[in-house]
Amino acid sequence: MQRRVIFRGKLLPYLLLAPQLVVTLVFFFWPAAQAIWQSVHRQDPFGLSSRFIGIDNFTQVVTDPNYLHSLVVTAIFSVAVTGIAMALGLLFAVMADRVLRGAWFYKAVLLAPYAVAPAVSGVLWLFLFAPGIGVVSFWLNAIGIDWNFRLDGTQALVLVIVASAWKQISYNFLFFLAGLQSIPKSLIEAAAIDGAGASRRFWTIILPLLSPTAFFLLVVNIVYAFFDTFGVIDAVTSGGPVNATQILVYKVYYDGRIALDIGGSAAQSVILMAVVIALTAIQFRFVERRVHYS
Amino acid sequence: MTRRRIDWLPHLILLLGVGIVAFPIYVTLVASTLPVAEIEHGPMPLVPGTQALQSYRDALFMGSTNLRSGAVVSGMLLNSLVMALVIAVGKIAISIISAYAVVFFRFPLRMVFFWMIFVTLMLPVEVRIMPTYKVVADLGMVDTYWGLTIPLIASATATLLFRQFFLTVPDELVEAAQIDGAGPLRFFWDTVLPLSRTNIAALFVILFIYGWNQYLWPLLVTNSASMTTIVIGIKTLLGGADAQTEWNIVMATTVLAMLPPIAVVLLMQRWFVKGLVESEK
Numbered sequence: 001m002q003r004r005v006i007f008r009g010k011l012l013p014y015l016l017l018a019p020q021l022v023v024t025l026v027f028f029f030w031p032a033a034q035a036i037w038q039s040v041h042r043q044d045p046f047g048l049s050s051r052f053i054g055i056d057n058f059t060q061v062v063t064d065p066n067y068l069h070s071l072v073v074t075a076i077f078s079v080a081v082t083g084i085a086m087a088l089g090l091l092f093a094v095m096a097d098r099v100l101r102g103a104w105f106y107k108a109v110l111l112a113p114y115a116v117a118p119a120v121s122g123v124l125w126l127f128l129f130a131p132g133i134g135v136v137s138f139w140l141n142a143i144g145i146d147w148n149f150r151l152d153g154t155q156a157l158v159l160v161i162v163a164s165a166w167k168q169i170s171y172n173f174l175f176f177l178a179g180l181q182s183i184p185k186s187l188i189e190a191a192a193i194d195g196a197g198a199s200r201r202f203w204t205i206i207l208p209l210l211s212p213t214a215f216f217l218l219v220v221n222i223v224y225a226f227f228d229t230f231g232v233i234d235a236v237t238s239g240g241p242v243n244a245t246q247i248l249v250y251k252v253y254y255d256g257r258i259a260l261d262i263g264g265s266a267a268q269s270v271i272l273m274a275v276v277i278a279l280t281a282i283q284f285r286f287v288e289r290r291v292h293y294s
Numbered sequence: 295m296t297r298r299r300i301d302w303l304p305h306l307i308l309l310l311g312v313g314i315v316a317f318p319i320y321v322t323l324v325a326s327t328l329p330v331a332e333i334e335h336g337p338m339p340l341v342p343g344t345q346a347l348q349s350y351r352d353a354l355f356m357g358s359t360n361l362r363s364g365a366v367v368s369g370m371l372l373n374s375l376v377m378a379l380v381i382a383v384g385k386i387a388i389s390i391i392s393a394y395a396v397v398f399f400r401f402p403l404r405m406v407f408f409w410m411i412f413v414t415l416m417l418p419v420e421v422r423i424m425p426t427y428k429v430v431a432d433l434g435m436v437d438t439y440w441g442l443t444i445p446l447i448a449s450a451t452a453t454l455l456f457r458q459f460f461l462t463v464p465d466e467l468v469e470a471a472q473i474d475g476a477g478p479l480r481f482f483w484d485t486v487l488p489l490s491r492t493n494i495a496a497l498f499v500i501l502f503i504y505g506w507n508q509y510l511w512p513l514l515v516t517n518s519a520s521m522t523t524i525v526i527g528i529k530t531l532l533g534g535a536d537a538q539t540e541w542n543i544v545m546a547t548t549v550l551a552m553l554p555p556i557a558v559v560l561l562m563q564r565w566f567v568k569g570l571v572e573s574e575k
Contacts, residue, residue: 003461005468007398007478016395017407019388020448026433027426027445028414034425092311095304106308108560109315111567115555117507117525123532123548124318127325133541135321138337169315178571227420231509235529249420253510256424265424272421280416 032273038266057267066243067251067268074247077161078225084165085221086214089172094202096173097180107177114170118163119231125163126236149237153244156237160245163236164229171224172217179213180206212286219283226275248272319552325545326350333541349546367547370524374506375554377442377523381505382498384447390490393456394482398468408457415450419511427514441515442523446508452497455572459493460486496569499562503555524551 039057043050061067096106113121128136131148140147149155183206191201230249233239239246239254246254252272256265325333327346332338354368396408419426426445435441463486471481512523522530528551531544559566 003397003465003468005465005472006400007468007472007481009399009478010401012478013395013399013401013404016391020392020411020453021407023388023444023448024410024414027429028417028422028448029410031422031425031429032417034428035422038425088311088314092308095307095311098301098304099308102305102308106312108563109312111559111563112319112556113315115503115507115559116552117509117555119509119525119529120507120548120551121318123528123544124322126532127541127545127548128318128321133333133336133338135337135340166314166318169311174567174570178567227418230420231507231525234509234513235532252420253423257427257514262424269421269423269425273417276418276421277416 035266035269035273038262039270041263043262053263057263058271061264061267061271066246069243070246070248070251073157073243073245074226077157077164077229077245077247078222080161081164081168081225081229082218082221084161085168086172086217088165088169089174089217090176090210090214092169092173093176093180094206096177110173111170113167114174116167117231118167118228119235121167122160122163122232122235125159125166129159151241153241156241156245160229160232160236164225164232167232168221168224172221175213175217176210179210183209215286216283219279219286223276223279226272322545322548326542326549328542330540330542333545345542346546349542350550353543353546353550367524367527367550369520370522370527371550371554373439373442373521374523374525374551376439377508377512378502378505378554380439380443381446381508382501384443385449385452385501386494386497388447389449389452390456390487390494391482393453393460394486396453397457397460398478398481411448411450411453413450414448419446423510423514430515436515437518437521439521442512442521443505446505446511449501452501455493455497456490459490463489492565493569495562495565496572499558499566500569502558506555527551 038050040052040054041050042053042056092106092110096103096110099106116124126134128134129147129149131137131150137147147155149159187205187209188201191205196204226247227249229247230253233245233247233250234253237245239250248268249272252265252268255261255268321338321340324340324342325338326349328338328343329345332343353366354371355366392407392411396404430436430441430445433441435444467485468481471485476484507525508523509525512526516522516526524547528544528547531540531547533539
């Protein structure tokens with residue numbers, strides 16, 4: 001798309017673009033290129049020497065049992081976070097769309113987690129579930145569950161999933177609500193006149209019309225679970241116990257920053273980059289289609 | 295349609311939602327008002343105590359044994375505020391002028407530049423952690439406000455949003471300005487900027503929260519106590535396995551970390567909701 005009427009200027013447009021381009025080149029393209037370069041080289045931890053080793057870093061990464069374990073953890077984690085956050089977001093949006101009185105109150109409260117940092121959300125839930133201190137951990141003990149997420153990997157994974165999903169409910173709620181409110185009321189009334197009950201209307205009319213929103217949110221939630229939850233993991237479990245909550249992003253950070261395996265960390269970065277590019281591409285293809293239909 | 299009784303089911307479910315969302319925040323609020331012994335010997339009471347003043351004063355000004363010496367929460371709040379404001383204002387400023395250049399001018403490499411900005415969508419900090427850190431270190435920006443903010447202020451999202459909006463500015467408006475003899479800068483300042491107010495307000499909320507809630511980046515580029523942001527500070531306060539956690543201080547700090555972004559979202563809810571739904575399209 002282009003404008004018909006424009007301004008003349010030879011130097012000015014370049015000057016206006018310069019700040020953004022400089023930041024982009026220095027902090028995005030150059031480091032991304034470095035990551036790709038490092039991923040095909042072997043470096044000593046002090047960066048004094050390096051030599052080209054082709055795809056060795058990648059083969060090493062994908063055959064490393066720790067990486068495969070991290071992959072499985074990430075899969076379980078992302079599916080659970082996305083599923084819970086989207087289901088609850090949809091449920092609350094459908095309900096908020098039906099109430100008249102007090103809707104503003106529900107909306108205001110349900111929006112709050114959006115403003116909370118992932119790491120802070122982690123701390124909130126950590127405090128509820130802290131063994132020997134947390135309110136909820138006492139409840140769990142009272143009903144006979146031996147709760148200690150610092151020792152039990154499954155419990156730790158459950159906790160980071162809950163903390164991550166909690167934060168994302170707001171976002172899904174907001175988008176589902178906007179989606180619901182854009183569905184023509186006449187459509188739903190017509191169905192009601194034809195005798196379709198509330199649940200029938202939901203499954204056969206509302207849900208199909210919400211599917212574009214749902215698909216968009218699916219991609220956003222997966223990206224969130226993959227990348228933005230770093231803070232939750234670091235604050236609550238630091239990837240433990242025994243790597244039970246070490247998702248891929250945390251492993252890149254750990255291997256690069258703490259274990260100082262530059263090549264391995266870079267190879268993992270490149271793999272993650274491919275994941276983001278794929279997800280973004282899917283999202284934009286879909287957005288294009290939606291624009292086309294409307 | 296005949297008048298019906300109030301349908302209670304949605305209210306019941308929504309109250310459950312409110313419970314899920316509010317409960318962790320409420321417990322944190324309560325804990326910040328209790329003496330530390332009452333929390334440690336749990337289960338803690340669920341009604342507020344009387345130590346609020348002391349917890350917040352200690353957190354804000356006294357520091358804690360678990361923090362790097364010299365770090366107090368008031369300093370961290372300031373760092374977070376600077377970071378959030380510079381990122382929000384910086385992103386808006388550089389995005390609005392670059393979108394203006396791309397939309398209102400024709401020049402060689404225009405689309406190349408546009409795509410270069412667009413592609414950054416696919417390169418979040420999380421996937422280029424180590425090399426980006428190295429660049430910042432080589433530029434001597436570790437432990438400075440520059441290092442904390444500049445690498446995060448390129449934004450494809452904001453540029454795309456402004457571009458989308460600029461494309462809807464009527465040609466007649468541009469022509470009228472040109473007839474009046476206004477140059478591109480004059481037109482930007484007198485017409486485009488005022489028209490963009492709503493978009494700017496919406497983006498400000500989203501980007502302020504984005505900046506305030508950053509975690510991985512400040513964790514990498516700040517080492518000294520005086521540069522710590524509050525979100526990182528909480529993690530430090532939690533301490534290692536051997537340190538005794540001062541839960542009342544941690545919880546007071548957590549409340550202080552949540553307060554500004556929640557206030558911004560609630561106070562600017564209207565713009566925020568509109569902006570979020572629109573900028574993600």
